[in-house]
Amino acid sequence: MDDEEKAVERSYNRRNTSPYNDSNNINEPTPTRTPPAAPSVEKLFSGKPVLPWKQQLTIRAFVVSLILSILFTFIVMKLNLTTGVIPSLNVSAGLLGFFFVKTWTKFLDKCGLLKHPFTRQENTVIQTCVVASSGIAFSGGFGSYILAMSGRVAKLGHKGFEQDTKNPHLTWMIGFLFVVSFLGLFSVVPLRKIMIIDFKLIYPSGTATAHLINSFHTPKGAVLAKYGFILVDCNCWLGNTRKFAQIRFLFVLYYYRKQVKVLGKFFTFSFLWGFFQWFFTGGDICGFVNFPTFGLKAFAYRFYFDFSATYVGVGMICPYLINISLLLGAILSWGIMWPLIEEKKGQWYDANLTETMHGLQGYQIFIAIAIILGDGLYNFIKVFWRTVSGLYKQFQERDSINNIPSDGHLDSEVSAVESYDDQRRTQYFLKDQIPTWVAVAGYIIIAIVSIITLPHIFDSLKWYHALVMYVVAPMLAFCNAYGCGLTDWSLASTYGKLAIFVIGAWAGASHGGIIAGLAACGVMMNIVSTASDLSQDFKTGYMTLASPRSMFVSQIVGTAMGCVISPCVFWLFYKAFPDLGEPTSQYIAPYASIYRSMAVLGVEGFNSLPKNCLKLCLIFFIAAMAINGIRDFVGSRWSRFIPIPMAMAIPFYIGGYFTIDMCVGSLILFLWQCSNRANADALGPAVASGLICGDGIWTLPSSVLALAGVHPPLCLKVVPRLKT
Numbered sequence: 001m002d003d004e005e006k007a008v009e010r011s012y013n014r015r016n017t018s019p020y021n022d023s024n025n026i027n028e029p030t031p032t033r034t035p036p037a038a039p040s041v042e043k044l045f046s047g048k049p050v051l052p053w054k055q056q057l058t059i060r061a062f063v064v065s066l067i068l069s070i071l072f073t074f075i076v077m078k079l080n081l082t083t084g085v086i087p088s089l090n091v092s093a094g095l096l097g098f099f100f101v102k103t104w105t106k107f108l109d110k111c112g113l114l115k116h117p118f119t120r121q122e123n124t125v126i127q128t129c130v131v132a133s134s135g136i137a138f139s140g141g142f143g144s145y146i147l148a149m150s151g152r153v154a155k156l157g158h159k160g161f162e163q164d165t166k167n168p169h170l171t172w173m174i175g176f177l178f179v180v181s182f183l184g185l186f187s188v189v190p191l192r193k194i195m196i197i198d199f200k201l202i203y204p205s206g207t208a209t210a211h212l213i214n215s216f217h218t219p220k221g222a223v224l225a226k227y228g229f230i231l232v233d234c235n236c237w238l239g240n241t242r243k244f245a246q247i248r249f250l251f252v253l254y255y256y257r258k259q260v261k262v263l264g265k266f267f268t269f270s271f272l273w274g275f276f277q278w279f280f281t282g283g284d285i286c287g288f289v290n291f292p293t294f295g296l297k298a299f300a301y302r303f304y305f306d307f308s309a310t311y312v313g314v315g316m317i318c319p320y321l322i323n324i325s326l327l328l329g330a331i332l333s334w335g336i337m338w339p340l341i342e343e344k345k346g347q348w349y350d351a352n353l354t355e356t357m358h359g360l361q362g363y364q365i366f367i368a369i370a371i372i373l374g375d376g377l378y379n380f381i382k383v384f385w386r387t388v389s390g391l392y393k394q395f396q397e398r399d400s401i402n403n404i405p406s407d408g409h410l411d412s413e414v415s416a417v418e419s420y421d422d423q424r425r426t427q428y429f430l431k432d433q434i435p436t437w438v439a440v441a442g443y444i445i446i447a448i449v450s451i452i453t454l455p456h457i458f459d460s461l462k463w464y465h466a467l468v469m470y471v472v473a474p475m476l477a478f479c480n481a482y483g484c485g486l487t488d489w490s491l492a493s494t495y496g497k498l499a500i501f502v503i504g505a506w507a508g509a510s511h512g513g514i515i516a517g518l519a520a521c522g523v524m525m526n527i528v529s530t531a532s533d534l535s536q537d538f539k540t541g542y543m544t545l546a547s548p549r550s551m552f553v554s555q556i557v558g559t560a561m562g563c564v565i566s567p568c569v570f571w572l573f574y575k576a577f578p579d580l581g582e583p584t585s586q587y588i589a590p591y592a593s594i595y596r597s598m599a600v601l602g603v604e605g606f607n608s609l610p611k612n613c614l615k616l617c618l619i620f621f622i623a624a625m626a627i628n629g630i631r632d633f634v635g636s637r638w639s640r641f642i643p644i645p646m647a648m649a650i651p652f653y654i655g656g657y658f659t660i661d662m663c664v665g666s667l668i669l670f671l672w673q674c675s676n677r678a679n680a681d682a683l684g685p686a687v688a689s690g691l692i693c694g695d696g697i698w699t700l701p702s703s704v705l706a707l708a709g710v711h712p713p714l715c716l717k718v719v720p721r722l723k724t
Contacts, residue, residue: 069562183470329648342360371620465503533555
C-alpha cells in the first residue's frame with residue numbers, strides 16, 4: 001500500500017470513528033467498508049473537446065518550453081558538472097509549465113483577449129518539449145564523454161595518451177548532436193502501437209506525468225497531483241454530493257495556491273543565498289562551499305556540509321535509500337579504504353604519482369568503475385531477461401485471446417471503467433497515425449548523413465564504425481524502450497559504456513581508440529536514450545489524449561532546442577571556469593575522468609592499473625552484482641534496507657560532501673512528515689524545486705560575471721590555529 005492509499009484509509013477511518021458518526025448506535029448496523037470503484041478519468045473530461053493535433057502545438061507552448069528548457073538545462077548542467085546525481089525533474093517541469101501558461105491565459109481572459117483555453121494536451125506538449133530539451137544536457141555527455149575527450153581531463157593521468165584528445169568547441173558539439181540525437185526518435189515510431197496498446201507497457205514515469213497533468217486540468221480546477229486522485233477516491237466513498245465537491249475543490253485549490261507560493265519563496269531564497277555566498281569565494285578553497293563543518297581532518301577527506309541549496313533540494317526529492325546509499329559509499333571509501341591505501345604509498349604505488357591514474361586516484365576511479373559496471377551488467381541482464389520473457393508472455397497472451405472466445409461480460413465496475421478509458425484513449429491514439437515509411441525514411445536519411453559527417457568530426461571514428469552501430473542501434477533502442485516500459489530503468493549509459501570498449505578496442509590505441517570509443521559512446525547513448533524518452537512521452541500522450549503526432553513534433557522541437565541550448569550552456573561553463581574537470585575545481589565533473597579511464601582500459605587493457613587494483617576491482621564488481629541479487633531475492637519489503645551499489649559508487653571519487661547535503665534534505669523532509677504528513681507530501685516537492693531552481697539559475701549570472709572578469713571581493717577560509 002503506497003502513501004496515497006494510506007492517506008485515503010486514514011481519511012476514511014477518521015470519518016467513521018468520529019463522535020458525530022451514528023454508526024456507534026447499536027440499533028444501526030456498523031457500516032462495512034467496500035473497495036471503491038476506480039474513478040474514470042476520461043469521464044471527468046468527457047465534456048471537454050479534444051483539439052486537432054495541429055492546435056495542440058501552440059506558439060505559447062513552445063515559448064514557455066524554450067524558457068523552461070534554458071532554466072532546466074542550467075540545472076542539469078550544474079548537477080552534471082558537480083556530482084553527476086540528477087533527480088527526476090518532471091514534476092518541477094510540469095508544475096512550472098502549468099503555472100506559467102495558466103497565469104498567462106488567466107491574464108488574457110480577464111482582458112478579454114483569450115482565444116484558446118489551456119488544455120492538458122498543450123500541457124503535455126510543454127512537458128515533452130522541456131524534458132526532451134533538458135535531457136540532451138545529460139545524454140549529450142557534457143559531464144562525461146565529451147569532456148573526457150578534452151586535454152584538461154587527459155592531463156590528469158594515463159601517460160602516453162595525452163595527445164589523443166579533442167577539445168570541446170561550440171560548432172562541432174552542435175553539429176555532432178544534430179546528427180545523432182534524432183535517430184532514436186525515428187527508430188521507435190513504428191513500434192508505438194505495439195508498446196502502448198498491444199503490450200500495455202506501464203512506463204511508470206510517463207504514467208506518473210500523465211496523472212500529474214490530468215489532475216492539474218480536472219474540470220473542477222487546478223488540482224494538486226498528489227491529492228487530486230486521493231480526493232476523487234474519497235468522493236467515490238462518501239458519495240457525489242455537491243457539498244463535498246465544493247469542499248474538495250476549495251481544499252485542493254488552497255494547496256495549489258500554497259504550493260505555488262512556497263515554490264516562489266524558496267526559489268527566491270535559494271537564488272539570494274547563492275548570490276550571498278559568491279561574495280566570499282574570492283580565492284582558492286574559499287567560501288561557505290569549503291567550510292570545514294566537521295573539522296579540518298574530516299575536510300581533508302571531503303566530509304563537510306557545503307551549504308548547497310541545490311543538493312538539499314535534491315535530497316528532498318531522492319528516496320531515502322538513495323541518500324543513505326550515497327552516505328555509506330562515502331564512509332566506506334573516504335572514511336575507511338582511501339586512508340588505508342594511503343598507508344601503502346611507496347609499496348602499492350609511487351608516492352610521486354598520488355594524484356594520477358597510476359596512484360591513489362587510480363584506485364578511486366577504477367573501483368568506482370567496477371561497481372558501476374557490476375551494477376550495470378546485473379541490471380542489463382535483469383532487464384534483458386524481463387524484456388525477452390515479457391515479449392514471450394505478450395505473444396502467448398495474444399494467441400490465447402485469438403483462440404479463446406470472450407463471453408463479452410464485464411466482471412466488475414472497474415473493468416467497465418478501464419474499458420471506457422482504454423477505448424477512448426485508444427481511439428485518439430490511433431486517430432493521427434505517423435506513417436511507417438516516414439520513420440524508416442527518416443532513420444535511413446539521418447543515418448547516411450551521420451555516417452558521412454562523423455568521420456569529419458572525429459578522425460579516428462571511421463564510417464564503418466558508424467555503419468555497424470546504426471545497424472544494431474534500432475534493436476538496442478527497442479530493448480531499452482521496452483525495458484524502460486517494464487522497469488522505468490533506462491540503460492542508455494550501459495549501452496554507451498559497451499560502445500566505448502567495443503569500438504575503442506576495434507580502432508586500437510595507435511589509431512585514436514580513446515576518442516573513437518568516447519564518440520561511439522555518445523552515438524549509442526543518444527540513440528537509446530531518446531528512444532526510451534519518446535516511448536515515455538507516447539504513454540503520457542496516450543493517457544492525456546494528446547495526439548501521437550503532436551508528441552512526435554514536440555519531441556523533435558525539444559530535441560532541436562537541446563542540441564543548441566545544451567552546448568551553449570556548457571560552453572559558458574567551460575569558458576567561465578578554466579579549471580573545470582580538475583579535482584580541485586568547483587565543477588569537478590567526476591564522470592569525465594571515469595569515462596576516459598574506461599576508454600583507456602578498453603585500448604590498453606589491465607596494464608594501466610596500479611598494484612592490487614585489479615583484485616579490488618573484481619571484489620567490488622562481484623559485490624555489486626551480489627548486492628543487487630540479494631535485493632531482488634528478499635523482495636520489496638526488505639530490499640528498502642539494502643543499499644544500492646550504483647549510488648554507493650558515486651562518492652568513491654568525488655567525496656562525501658554532497659551526500660551530507662542530500663542527507664540533510666532527507667532529514668528535513670522526514671521531520672516535516674513526522675510533524676505534518678499532509679503538508680510535507682503536498683509542499684515538499686515545491687520546496688525542493690524552489691531550492692534546486694533558484695540555486696541552479698544563479699549559475700547563469702555567476703558565469704557571466706566570471707567571463708566579464710568580475711571576481712568576488714572576499715575570501716572566507718578556515719585555517720589551523722598557530723601553535724605557540
